[in-house]
Amino acid sequence: MPSLDLSAKKKRLDIVAVLARWFLGGIFIYMGLVKAIDPVTFLKLLREYEMVGNSVLLNSIASALPWFEVFCGVLLLTGVAVRGSALVLIGMLIPFTLIVVKRALAIASIDGIFFCAVKFNCGCGGGDVLICQKLVENTGLMLLALLPLVGYGKRWALRFSLWPVPAPKEPIAPA
Numbered sequence: 268m269p270s271l272d273l274s275a276k277k278k279r280l281d282i283v284a285v286l287a288r289w290f291l292g293g294i295f296i297y298m299g300l301v302k303a304i305d306p307v308t309f310l311k312l313l314r315e316y317e318m319v320g321n322s323v324l325l326n327s328i329a330s331a332l333p334w335f336e337v338f339c340g341v342l343l344l345t346g347v348a349v350r351g352s353a354l355v356l357i358g359m360l361i362p363f364t365l366i367v368v369k370r371a372l373a374i375a376s377i378d379g380i381f382f383c384a385v386k387f388n389c390g391c392g393g394g395d396v397l398i399c400q401k402l403v404e405n406t407g408l409m410l411l412a413l414l415p416l417v418g419y420g421k422r423w424a425l426r427f428s429l430w431p432v433p434a435p436k437e438p439i440a441p442a
Contacts, residue, residue, distance in 0.1 A: 284420030287411040288353075292343030294408065295356060298392035299336030306330060312390035316366055343415070346424025353416040357409055363391075364405045371398040 302309040310329040319325045336359070342352040371385045378385075383399035391401070414420055421427045 281419055281422050284414040285422050285424075287414050288343050288346070288349060288420040288424075291353070291356065291408065291411055291415075292340040292345075295336045295340035295343070297340075299333040299338075299340060301392035302329075302333035302390070303337065306333070309333065309390060312388060316370055316390075318366060346421075347426050349415045349420065349424055349427050350418070353412040353414075357412045357416065360405050360409050360412070364402065364409075367398070367401060367405075 306329055310326065313319075313325060313329050319328065339352045339355055342348050343356075367389045370387070370389075371382060374380075374385050374387065375382045383397060385398040386395050387398075388395050389401055396404075
């Protein structure tokens with residue numbers, strides 16, 4: 268009986284991971300399209316972070332990043348290269364979350380307000396948000412992305428991994 272219980276739990280976790288994969292895919296498609304529809308506003312928001320001094324590089328980021336988010340979202344929805352897409356999304360979420368925190372700390376310091384009272388448009392596609400709410404959202408997205416990254420959510424995936432996982436070799440018995 269314990270093996271059936273473990274198998275049922277694994278199936279439930281896999282279904283939760285599939286739903287997480289679809290949710291992440293939908294969120295990133297939406298956020299990318301919001302930025303791509305109004306690239307000038309997104310460029311202005313990126314400029315406020317003062318992370319890149321070169322205008323050509325900043326324009327390149329502003330024009331490519333939204334479509335890259337849409338592409339990763341589509342890969343997650345369809346179940347193609349899921350682990351790589353999840354890793355890339357985590358790789359984007361971590362530095363952008365740190366940049367948002369840095370900007371929020373500067374605003375809180377300049378305005379003399381409590382950190383969680385800071386509210387601004389972070390450029391994520393959701394308009395003005397309270398910084399603590401945004402940090403919780405980004406942390407949740409990163410945690411959801413961990414499920415497919417560790418291998419859950421293979422159900423209903425077209426091609427979960429781009430490379431086939433080799434079967435374990437059987438040990439050779441000594442003669």
